[in-house]
Amino acid sequence: MKETDTIAAISTPVGEGGIGIVRVSGPEAFLLAEKVFRPKGKRKREIASHRIYYGHILDARGEIIDEVLVSFMKAPYTYTREDIVEINCHGGVFPLRMVLKRLLEVGARLAEPGEFTKRAFLNGRIDLSQAESVFNIIHARSEEGVKNAARVLQGALSQKVRRLRQDIVEALAWIEASFDYPEELDFDPQVLQRELRNSLCALRDSMAELLEGEERGRLYQEGIATAIIGKPNVGKSSLLNALLREQRAIVHEVPGTTRDILEGYILLEGYPIRLVDTAGIHGTRDPVEKVGIERSREAAARARLLLMVFDGSSPWEKEDEEILSLMDPGQKAIFVINKTDLKQELDPGDLARRFPQIPLVETSIPLKKGLSQLERAIVATLDQMGGGGEHPLLASLRQAEALREARAGVEKALENLEQEPAELVSLELRFAWEKLGEITGETLSDEILDRIFSQFCVGK
Ligand SMILES: Nc1nc2c(ncn2[C@@H]2O[C@H](COP(=O)(O)OP(=O)(O)OP(=O)(O)O)[C@@H](O)[C@H]2O)c(=O)[nH]1
Ligand SMILES: [Mg+2]
Incomplete structure (x- = not known):
């Protein structure tokens, strides 16, 4: 699902500071910003992407609201992968609100909490574990917390989860092939069993290793x-x-x-x-x-x-x-x-x-x-x-819970490998595959996604 409207919000904390930033994202970001912004001296020239312009934000009557620096960034090289405009205002409650109000007047919609990051996720720039790490960086209570979250943002957890899912798919392929076309596999069924057992054990151990760092990460x-x-x-x-x-x-x-x-x-x-x-x-x-x-x-x-x-x-x-x-x-x-x-x-x-x-x-x-x-x-x-674990990657209960369930699925598959029909084993593995997908957001309902992003601050 692609969002099509243009959103705006104050992205810096409410209060008094040197500067404050109003962010706009969406297909009309440039258009709306140009309606309220008067660049100094360059009125006729076209705006270039990834440049910063100096000028003023004007109200509906053409009066100056604030003196600003505005960055224009064309998709796709932006936080949300949409066109983004960031307006650096003087950091006070009123100038920021007046600039935001002006953008809403010309057609932007007020962003919901976490909506910029949600768009980065929906547009495929980051996966859910990376989106959550953005939240964790902002709310980290220690330097170590920031560093761990930064690793997740770089994709360290996503990579591990993708590898685990890939391993499950391979195991599934063998199981289903042996089930559907036993005569075409020129493998000794016992050898196959042993191979499967080894790869499922390895899977279970990598999951346990990831989980070991959980407590520490949190x-x-x-x-x-x-x-x-x-x-x-x-x-x-x-x-x-x-x-x-x-x-x-x-x-x-x-x-x-x-x-x-x-x-x-x-x-x-x-x-x-x-x-x-x-x-x-x-x-x-x-x-x-x-x-x-x-x-x-x-x-x-x-x-x-x-x-x-x-x-x-x-x-x-x-x-x-x-x-x-x-x-x-x-x-x-x-x-x-x-x-x-x-x-x-x-x-x-x-x-x-x-x-x-x-x-x-x-x-x-x-x-x-x-x-x-x-x-x-x-x-x-x-x-x-x-406990142990050098650089814990799991810092959210939600992710740890999904991983624990996935591990339980692999364990059940292991227990049943010899006794149960292959169908049951493959059901457990499918379950584990799905649970792992929840960590990266590949298999997750809209409702849960909304709940996750609603914890973010407005403007992020
Ligand atoms: N001699 C001595 N007095 C102490 C020590 N620690 C605290 N006090 C005194 O004990 C009294 C109570 O201290 P508080 O820190 O208010 O005790 P509290 O446990 O918070 O008390 P409540 O809030 O009433 O539950 C104060 O007069 C402190 O100065 C200590 O190690 N030695
Ligand atoms: Mg006391």
Whole structure:
């Protein structure tokens, strides 16, 4: 399906900056831009492609709206593979809106979120994995995340997926030939079986290899949600501030100081970490505190890593026990015994004996003790979560899910290779082939495509 109208949007963030860009794409991009743009001095000459022109955008009455630089780019060597015009305006909310409004007046349509990238996909310039990497580059939370997404944009994942699909097609061809024309194959059926088994095993292993990097890819891409939880007054907000190295959260000796969720980002050894400070969890009648505590529980449930903070200077209480119960089997945790500068009432040995697999760090915020040890424990835990894989290519749940299903299909085909009729094996392989196609967008419904692109920002 080819889009035929001409779209326009502000492609830079809304706010005040040196410049802002309004982008126009579609068959009438040049025509519409020329209606609103008056180039300085070159009124008679024809516009050449991939050149930048200086001049003014005029309103309907011919009054100057803004002084601009305009790039005219003829298809197909453009982002969308359509004609594109980019207008560099002064970067303010009003000049950009006025220029955009002017383009809409002369016939452009306001672009939907992600529509420029969607057109690049629909016009065949990039596949879906590459389109998603554009989103990942924009939203990456670390340098590693940007680099991994850039590799996907260059086609690294598409290439791998195409190769896997090609291998499946070859296996299918053999299976179906042996099924349809067994007498014409001068192969020993047993040799054929063995060959097939080998190539399916190789397929399964390459898929597993790709999946291995998934967790790590997502860690770099999204940042790891890390919740600081504990009963009131143990020093959670103090710990957040110490790790962020700024006084972000209010710290106070009155228990129940933190009411709302507070967040901040830190980078540790390239890992982007989203630290979430929460309200101290305990039984309370205060209705506002109750809401805060409910949010703490939700934040704890969503986190992939929990920093469980205990006050070393106060005896173990049932509230501390309750904190322990928030730990989910799928989550990683680190124990933090804080306030070690005060007289100690809590024996860290008890916790260490009960949970030998969970790292335990002793800290004192005023003495700045144990903080680098805590940071090292966090990095070590993330290394464990990430597993191997040099440059992970999978950073989206959607892609990983499709690959997992494809792998399951190949595994079933392998299991059934000897027992079941060839038809069943080939059905499983067809399924795997189709699932792999979802990664690159070759086999995906319009509805899902719309959902994917709607997550993008307007103007991208
Ligand atoms: N002596 C000592 N005091 C600390 C330490 N860490 C925090 N505090 C003090 O403990 C009190 C509570 O600290 P917060 O960081 O507000 O504790 P919190 O866990 O966020 O408390 P809530 O938000 O009420 O749940 C403050 O008076 C801090 O100065 C520490 O390591 N040693
Ligand atoms: Mg607090």
